[in-house]
Amino acid sequence: MSMTGKKCLGSQAKATIAKVYHHIKKEKETGIINLTDVMWRTAQAVGYSECIITSILNEKQEDGECTSTDTTEETTTTPTNDINSQTKEIIARVYHHMKIEAEIENVRYLKNAKSPSRRTAQAVGYSQRTVFKIIKEEKLACADTSFMAQDITSIFKPPSKRKRICPKSTMDNYDLSLLRKTIISYQTKNHEMPTLKELKEIVSEKTGFDGCKETLRKILYDSGFEWSTADNHKLLVERHDIQMLRFRYLKELQKYRDEGRYIVFTDNYYVETSTRKEKKKENGTSKGVIIIHAGGCQGFVPNACLIYETDSASDDSLNFNNYKQWLTSQLLPNLPENAAIVMNNENCVFENCPDPNSSKSFMHVWLTERNIEYEQTMNKVELYDLILKGKGTFKSHTIEELVRSKGFQVLRLPPHHPDLNPMEHIWRVLKKDVVLKNVEQELTSNLNLIKERIEMIECSLWEYACRQVVDAEHQYMKYFDDRL
Structure with a gap:
């Protein structure tokens, strides 16, 4: 017993x-x-x-x-x-x-x-x-x-734990921008951060957010906010590194504006073209297109629109070769002189690098092209270690060096700040028009629809979007001043 x-x-x-x-x-x-x-x-x-x-x-x-x-x-x-x-x-x-x-x-x-x-x-x-x-x-x-x-001994296996379903964000980039601006304006006005309950009420009223407090908590955490303990109370605060990246970006952007440079914003957007659930259930994926474009207060950059088919909205779809080809053949030749390009930091396009499962020959070619010394007798784990050490440098500077070699400046948008990119306003307008009509249509029809709608976007919309971004920039700078 x-x-x-x-x-x-x-x-x-x-x-x-x-x-x-x-x-x-x-x-x-x-x-x-x-x-x-x-x-x-x-x-x-x-x-x-x-x-x-x-x-x-x-x-x-x-x-x-x-x-x-x-x-x-x-x-x-x-x-x-x-x-x-x-x-x-x-x-x-x-x-x-x-x-x-x-x-x-x-x-x-x-x-x-x-x-x-x-x-x-x-x-x-x-x-x-x-x-x-x-x-x-x-x-x-x-x-x-x-x-x-x-x-009887403990021969029974414990029941398998159910996978915890992470709360899904019901906010797109536009709503996330509104969430951040709401938090910043609340703190600027009241000199304190809102509680989670107060913030949920405000966000629900403005964006129609219907998630629970825990979902909102996860969204805030993923957006660069954290909880700091003070006087036995947990306070919502913005991470210091996020604040510094935003501050440096705004200072650099103002410097380029003072120099009289034309600011061009770039971004990519995924449009799903197979919306029928039956198609998704068959193969687990849905066809779509990636749109890459650029523009400023004067409208879209002429002939700078790139649209191509993809099987998913993953970052892998926006690969290095496509992005580099777009820069060299479509964007840079059509930019005004002395322009400054703002690139989305959260969707940075990096050069394809070997992974641990790549062949040794591919690793050798990659290292040779970048003048990284290695020995032919090295095994894959040693070669991959050299790749990891050189990977960061080439991933972060290849595109920027290409742009600067053509006489243009590059700025990286601070992470979690889609509200500082006017293209988010443009995508929002495009999404409303395309999604409403995008029901059971073939890919060719959707490509034509997207191109047609992009051509219809007027300069007045770009001017409005840029004014919204400038207002957000001033609000952020005021936020820094009020904290001093």
């Missing part, structure tokens, strides 16, 4: 033991079974000592829980996946105990007794089918070992 302490038992196991006790007690009181003491028989059945069972019963009584069971057909149909291994072990012990009792000869009360599985189901409060599944699981685990009812 197991002498495991009560503290090691979970609430589910304790409840099952209590049910077994009350079932055995009822059998004795009704005269169905006339064997020894109820507590002793319960201890024999569940495999725990009498003092542990007594302690569990007292605990249940103090909590006011009714644990008595009925000998009728009422049993719970809890799936076996929801029963922990400890409870399964107890149910298996009870079943084997009931089976031994049924095999005892010259016991008159067992002449018309129910089957061990039926009695076990009534005792533990689970269905007979659940008992059968547990016994089957036990037999499979003990197929190669001799088994005794009183020597």
Whole structure:
């Protein structure tokens, strides 16, 4: 008999033991079974000592829980996946105990007794089918070992943990921009950060956000905010590194404006063209197109629109070769002299680099092209280590060096700040028009629709979008001033 302490038992196991006790007690009181003491028989059945069972019963009584069971057909149909291994072990012990009792000869009360599985189901409060599944699981685990009812070990696997579904953000870049501006304006006006409850009410009113507070908390965390403890209270604050990146960006941008440079903003946008759920279920993906474009207060840069087909909205679709080809052939030749290009920092396009599964020949070519020394006798793990060391430099500077070699300046948009890119306003307008018409149309039709709609966007919309961005820049600078 197991002498495991009560503290090691979970609430589910304790409840099952209590049910077994009350079932055995009822059998004795009704005269169905006339064997020894109820507590002793319960201890024999569940495999725990009498003092542990007594302690569990007292605990249940103090909590006011009714644990008595009925000998009728009422049993719970809890799936076996929801029963922990400890409870399964107890149910298996009870079943084997009931089976031994049924095999005892010259016991008159067992002449018309129910089957061990039926009695076990009534005792533990689970269905007979659940008992059968547990016994089957036990037999499979003990197929190669001799088994005794009183020597059951923890052979049952714990139920598989359900994967926690991360809360999904119901906000697009435009709404995220509005969320950040709401927080900054609230702090600038009230000289304090809003609580999560206050912020949820404001955001729900402005954007129609229908998520819970925990979803909003995750969105804020992913947007560069964190909780700081002060005076035993948790306060929502913006991360210092995010603030510094924004401050440096705004100072550099103002410098270029003072120099009379024309500011050009670039961005990419994914448009899904297969909206039917049936198509998604067939292959798990949906066709779409990537749009890369650039513009400023005077409108789109002429002949700078690139649209191509893709299978997903992943960053891999916007690869280095496509982006570099777009820069050299479409954007840079059509820019005015002395322009400054603002690139989206969150969707930086980097050069394709070898990964640990790449061939050694590809690694050799990559290292040779970048004048990184290596030995032919090196294995892949050594070559990949050299690639990792040189990867950061080439990933972060290849595009910027290309742009500067043509006489233009480059600025990286601070992370989590789509509100500082006027193209977000343009994409929002494009999305409304395209999505409304984008129902069960072929890819060619959608490409024509997107190109047609882009050509229809007037300079007045760009002027409005740029004014919105400038207002946001001033608000951020005011935020820094108010904090001094």
